[in-house]
Amino acid sequence: MFHSEKIEKPKTLTGSRLRSYAFALLTRRDYSQAELIAKLNLYAINPDEVSHLVEELAQQNYQSDQRVAELTLASQIRKGKGLQRIKQVLKAKQLDAELITEELQDVDWLEQAYQLKVKKFGEEVTHDPKIKARQIRFLQYRGFDMDVIMKTIARTSEE
Incomplete structure (x- = not known):
C-alpha cells in the first residue's frame, strides 16, 4: 500500500x-x-x-456559533490580527455573515493597529520612507485596511 x-x-x-x-x-x-x-x-x-x-x-447551548465567533475574535485580536485576516478566519469556520459583521463592528481597529505598531516600531512617527513602507507592509500583512494603516503610522502618542 x-x-x-x-x-x-x-x-x-x-x-x-x-x-x-x-x-x-x-x-x-x-x-x-x-x-x-x-x-x-x-x-x-x-x-x-x-x-x-x-x-x-x-x-441546549452546548454548541454556540456566537461563542465560537466571540472566542475566535478575541484570540485573533490577541495575536495582533486586523479586520481582513479575522474575517477570513471566521468565514473559514462557516459562521453566519450577519454574526461575523455583528462581532466585528464593536472593535476599534485604529486602536488595535496603533497598539501593534507601537509594540513593534515604538511611538515615534517616522518620516523615513523605508521605515514607513516597512510599517505599512507589516500592518497590511496583519490584515488592516489601508485607511487605518495610514492613520496609524501618522498618529502621535498624544492623539
Missing part, C-alpha cells in the same frame, strides 16, 4: 456513542456548527442523525 492512499475509517457511530463523541469534541474546544457536523460525519453512519444532534446541542 502506498502512503498517498487514504484509508477509509469505518463509519460506526450512532445514537449514544455519536452523542458521547460530540460531547468529547466540545469539551476540548468550541466548534462552529459546520465544523462539528463535518467532524461527526467522518464517523457517523447517518448524516441526518448528525444534523439533528448538532441542532439539539445548539438549542
